[in-house]
Amino acid sequence: MNLRQIIITINLFLVNLSFAQIPNPSLIGYWQNWNDFQCPYIQLTQIDTSYNIIPVAFAIPVSGTTYNMTFTPDGITQLTFKKQIDTMHLRGKKVIISIGGANDPVSLPDTNKRNTFITSMMNIINTYGFDGIDIDLEGSSLSVSGGTIANPVDAKVINLIYAIRKIMDLYRVQFGNKMLLTMAPETAYVQGGMSAYAGIWGAYLPVIHALRDSIEILHVQLYNSGSMYGIDGNIYNQGTVDFILSQTEAVIQGFNTAGGHFSGLRADQIAVGLPACSNAAGGGYIVPDSVKAAIQYLRGLAPKPAKYTRVSSYPLLRGMMDWSINWDKVATCGPVYDFANNFNRIFRPSQILNLNIFIEGFYIPSADSTRKDTVKVFLRDTIAPFITIDSSKGLFNTNGSATINFTNAQNSRKYYLQIKHRNSIETWSKTGGVIFTSSNANYNFTDNSSQAYGNNMKQIDNSPLRFAFYSGDINQDGSIDASDLSAVDNGASGSVSGYVAADVNGDNFVDAADQSIVDNNAFNSVSVIIP
DSSP, X not given: OOHHHHHHHHHHHHHHHHHHOOOSSEEEXXXXXXXXXXXXXXXXXXXXXXXXXXXXXXXXXXXXXXXXXXXXOSSSOHHHHHXXXXXXXXXXXXXXXXXXXXXXXXXXXXXXXXXXXXXXXXXXXXXXXXXXXXXXXXXXXXXXXXXXXXXOOOHHHHHHHHHHHHHHHHHHHHHSSOOEEEEOOBGGGTGGGGTOOBBTBTXXXXXXHXXXXXXXXXXXXXXXXXXXXXXXXXXXXXXXXXXXXXXXXXXXXXXXXTTEEEOOOOGGGBEEEEESSTTSSSSOOOOHHHHHHHHHHHTTSSOOOSSOOOSSOOTTOOEEEEEOHHHHHOGGGSSTTHHHHHHHHHHOOOEEEEEEOOBGGGEEGGGTEEOOEEEEEEEEESSTTOOEEEEEEEXXXXXXXXXXXXXXXXXXXXXXXXXXXXXXXXXXXXXXXXXXXXTEEEEEOSSOGGGBGXXXXXXXXXXXXXXXXXXXXXXOSSBOSHHHHHHHHHHHHTTOBSSOTTOTTSSSBOSHHHHHHHHHHHHTTOBOOXX
């Protein structure tokens, strides 16, 4: 093997490794592939960036069948949707295809139908580049009539297990990594097994048991549910903290059924599934503070919030799921992306950016220091259209340092920094941006003009060598020109003082010193440079 072949092999390996990484903690949100006047359609690439595993709802059977699966993007072309999935992959997201849903039962009663299901699902995965499958079978899709959890006897159950295993095998052969598998059963199909093991009651348990080593995340729907037993023998109702506690711990600890004992899954395989807002489901919505109290108690990070007493704590609990991203976006159903923001409060500790900047007018060369002021820092995606991931304000000190806290940043991801100041040119970080490691990142704009995108900074000192953001964009329109100079001239002639935009050097007076800075930068046509 020559050097070129070795390099190509290594690069391919790194690509596969990157695509094999599964987000943890996980915020799973269903993306509705249809428009609804109550919760409108959202372009896949425009969803809140907190969501990192996105089941696309739904692949459904061709009319007249329960097994020949199909999927068609609503309102956009197949090619456009494929490109959107590619963009989400570049952002580190996983996009999977969810099968079934409440209105379209999927049933595999014999081997011919099973094989058609396998072929049709692989066609969908290959066509769009999905990362895997979410099993959201409801209604008559699954039922049990006998046997045990470990040894099912019903053809629909046996064939589904075989089909998923076969699809996972085919996926690994074709793509070189493990297919992402999630499940979203209703409570009756899982915890309902404590009440009975017949019909839909406990019908998912043989599937979960058989695929337990392949399941990435199980997120039971803790909504649209009747009352359910907990492993303590008590009955709990949806829409309560106790329901979250009892039903989540049940699938981790396991429980007995008439079909045998169900051994629980690992905590890192379990996410809490809830409605995004009160109108998103027929029942089961819980306010964010109560959700946080329940999950933090389960993780061992908060006191007992209700009647249910946990058996153990689960610091590795995987995350949260909601129905749906579309509902989370609806302002009439609650604060926009309230569910996603609550996930960030629970699972994503503050990410700290240690930032060093100077503002041209505020810098004092004789002291190598600066007057203090506030900046707003935006984290932007490094892929066009460079969407905003998070933003936060911070005060820079006399040495130019600022500590900026974010709640939506992720470790090992690249971000552009976009810095805005009340009277300076908006400035972006260089290509390649900043990366958070162990919830921390450092970025210094002051030591080299190349730290700014397009080298868009001014040298303000020779010894030590210092660079700063251009001052003088009073009206924040992205350029320093006559309109900015006019604002400063008017302020100076009126002897304006205080914390005002026209005070370019931060001394609380608008005067000739401010005019000089703005005049010089306007003469040089200084303007913003962005990717």
